[in-house]
Amino acid sequence: MATSDTIVPPPLPDEQERISSATKFITLAVILLPLFGLVAAALFLWGWGFSWVDLGLLMGMYFLTAVGITVGFHRLFVHRSFETNSTVKFILAALGSMAIEAPLFKWVAVHRRHHQHSDKPGDPHSPHMHGKGFLAGLRGYWHSHIGWFFSPDPSDLDHYVKDLHQSHVLRVANSLFFLWVVLGLALPAALGGILKGWPGVWTGLLWGGLVRIFLVHHVTWSVNSACHIWGTRPFRSNDESRNNFVFGILALGEGFHNAHHAFPTSARHGLRWWQPDVSYYIIRLFSVFGLAWSIKVPSAEAQAQARRNGSDVSLTSPEAPGARPDVPVLPAPGLMLIFWMLLGAASGINLLQIVWHVFGWEVGEISIAVPVGGGIGALAGIFLGLIRDPRMLVLVLAVFAGAAAGAVAGRLPWGPVGEISGLAIGGFLGGLAWAAWLFSEPDGPDRVEPPSATDDILAGGRTGP
């Protein structure tokens, strides 16, 4: 792991010149168009080929198998960024295998090789090793996204996973790859059948199986391709890795890839308050239940040392006077603000609906609830965005939830007085409980690991002199 005295500012060659802006825009279109196409297909098929059950199976299977890749294959097995017990390891290995990217050992070996040689000869999927110019850029993108998948395996892959071979549980999970593949398809088909009858078997297999596999592949491979092309580079990482907000969201935190290459053994990739890192939240949730420990996160000092410009995330790469600006992107804090406003608006609408329903107000519920609740929620989103602490968002949502619960409870025995006091008391207690839990959580590293030889190998051996 990178520590303050081993981080040496790498030379900054003409990195910006490696891939042209035109190539970058085309790669972005290639990545985003299938996603838009899928949304369009889902809307078009709504009602007969796609329903709430299929949407649930798609999102549920996406979430479970993506977590198997991000939390399991990547952060646990490749980088050992936290520790857990054998049962959790086995389940994560099975879920990750259901994504059908590769059996566990091969996936881990290829990815460790990527870190060792990142964007240099030997990197299995760098977009930058195909020469300069427009066509070379496109070839590089294609190779990094999917082309590498069809390249012959390097002969030394076993060398990278000697530690995993020691584990009986992981050897078994690895050898059962084809069972996990079949289960990953059979599960959504069976659930679809239970919930919707025979037609549900086919739509469940289609949306929870095939479409879900396409989505998980496209998104996780975009971390290899887009996140080495598109985004910001706040940290010195000796390669072309980027923090990319879109894939930060879609890939459950993995898109903050520059931070990951700077701190490979960190369990947290979205290191800033406005970088949502769902995989890290899951690891923290595991730790609440005693299922994760030794969670590694770089200290504030190590992060400050590794920054390219010694200050906040830069969108303009001021590291060299006269350097070309980085690819212009919407400032991530702005995106986070919009995200919160939407979330706030949605919860505002829902809250009003619930409360009005409880009070039995029926006139114009929906038509009034949308602008009023949405407006209040959006204002709350702006307010929370200015506060800059996501825990505040959770706190306010908890107050909403508590208030709604209080309103429901208050409706039962005591009439209008009971409703209002139930609303107030429920909101207050809900907020208090969440605040007590959230603010007792340490925000810093759980444990700063001393650098060791093993860490250095897992980190790709890139932190040495």
Ligand SMILES: [Zn+2]
């Ligand atoms: Zn990478």
Ligand SMILES: [Zn+2]
């Ligand atoms: Zn990695």
